[in-house]
Amino acid sequence: MISEASQKTHRIIRVAILAEEPLGWGSGKHYFPMILDYSWEKENSVYRFSSSYIYDKDILKGRLTTKDFDVLLVPGGGVGDGESIAKGFSHIPRVKKWKKMIASFIKDGGGYVGICGGTAMFTELETKNKKPTTFLEKLYEKSAIGISQVKSYYKEIAFPLFYPFQYTHPETIGATAYIFSFAPGKTKDDTCIHTGGVPIDFEVNTDHPIFTGVDTKKVRIRWWGGPGLIPPEHHSNDVSVLAWYPDDALTDKTKTSIMAWRYKGRILGLFKGIWKAGRLIKETGEPFKHFLLYTYYLVGPWEKTDHRIDMDLAKKASITAETYSNENKARILLCTSHPEYMIWWDGEIKEEPVHKYHTMGEGFHRWYDIKPLSRTLSDEFTATWWLVRRFVAWTAKIPDKHLPPIEKGIMNEDAQKILSENIFWDGTIVNQMKNI
Numbered sequence: 466m467i468s469e470a471s472q473k474t475h476r477i478i479r480v481a482i483l484a485e486e487p488l489g490w491g492s493g494k495h496y497f498p499m500i501l502d503y504s505w506e507k508e509n510s511v512y513r514f515s516s517s518y519i520y521d522k523d524i525l526k527g528r529l530t531t532k533d534f535d536v537l538l539v540p541g542g543g544v545g546d547g548e549s550i551a552k553g554f555s556h557i558p559r560v561k562k563w564k565k566m567i568a569s570f571i572k573d574g575g576g577y578v579g580i581c582g583g584t585a586m587f588t589e590l591e592t593k594n595k596k597p598t599t600f601l602e603k604l605y606e607k608s609a610i611g612i613s614q615v616k617s618y619y620k621e622i623a624f625p626l627f628y629p630f631q632y633t634h635p636e637t638i639g640a641t642a643y644i645f646s647f648a649p650g651k652t653k654d655d656t657c658i659h660t661g662g663v664p665i666d667f668e669v670n671t672d673h674p675i676f677t678g679v680d681t682k683k684v685r686i687r688w689w690g691g692p693g694l695i696p697p698e699h700h701s702n703d704v705s706v707l708a709w710y711p712d713d714a715l716t717d718k719t720k721t722s723i724m725a726w727r728y729k730g731r732i733l734g735l736f737k738g739i740w741k742a743g744r745l746i747k748e749t750g751e752p753f754k755h756f757l758l759y760t761y762y763l764v765g766p767w768e769k770t771d772h773r774i775d776m777d778l779a780k781k782a783s784i785t786a787e788t789y790s791n792e793n794k795a796r797i798l799l800c801t802s803h804p805e806y807m808i809w810w811d812g813e814i815k816e817e818p819v820h821k822y823h824t825m826g827e828g829f830h831r832w833y834d835i836k837p838l839s840r841t842l843s844d845e846f847t848a849t850w851w852l853v854r855r856f857v858a859w860t861a862k863i864p865d866k867h868l869p870p871i872e873k874g875i876m877n878e879d880a881q882k883i884l885s886e887n888i889f890w891d892g893t894i895v896n897q898m899k900n901i
Contacts, residue, residue, distance in 0.1 A: 475511045525562055537571075576860025580805070626728055636773065720814065737763075851872055
């Protein structure tokens, strides 16, 4: 007699997580193996994710293939945004080959999930001027893989320190003001937590399978400087918008708007930053590979201006689902927010008091009066992990009715370790800079 268990079909969804951080800037890549350590059953089918890191050298050696992986997932931060910058030098032969290998994977039917910077890296960029003008905008534009017909949108974006007109037009740095320079936030019961960016209530498309079963038209997801998305008016790929920024997103809200700061340290401030970074690494035993990044955070001084940052994201798309238009029908999921990160409720952003030698590493803006965290932290820390799992399962072409359930993640030992290192501030400048 055949047992019920033996009649079930089993499928492993093989996920390659891009883990390259070419600029030494950290990322949340370590969240994804934990989120994807997961299995579920639907009807007579059992599904399980299997994830592994993949690096640039692996891609260049031809190890990203549909024989070995079903989906490529690209995190944001130091991976996605770092690669957007590094691969913006598109004339370099190894960069061309790297892009070609990713494009070939998708053309062969492999799925793609881009989170925040992983979306910006993948797509062409449109700005308020239509064409990129700043150096950073041009790098983002040139990093595009050339597969998606969806475009990213930044009104404007530039490096906070290296933009030549930063002193007279500091607001032109755009989203990088939200990406960098947040001091740890405070809850109403005085708990200090790392709170870069803004939790946004995105309007979602419940007609799409990924959001089927959601009992509300809005889902709160952590946003940390991601672009808007512009679907094409006329396209050969099947493109659906799954979520939109709200009408009063970010800068239209007094509680989440921020002011631009500008650097006034000139060359002397740069030398001071170098000295401070070197001394910090010597005193703490931090790896020397962090020297340039710490220097960047520790140059000063900076001063607050009366120029408000305007993101121009209201009503723009935030999540899109796309099917590549060849016989293999690869699926592409682009998400400009961070469902892997914690969310919170209440509170507002306030500018930090300026002192004589104010640095980006100390922070320019801080969240205050956040609602006290729940006892188990599942309401904040693991609340949107189900989205990551559904993104990956959908791009792996799992049947719509078999997508993973909508449920909060479990606080196991791995989650607790990440919680202690990446959520609660330990009071040190190193811990603060690591979580910018």
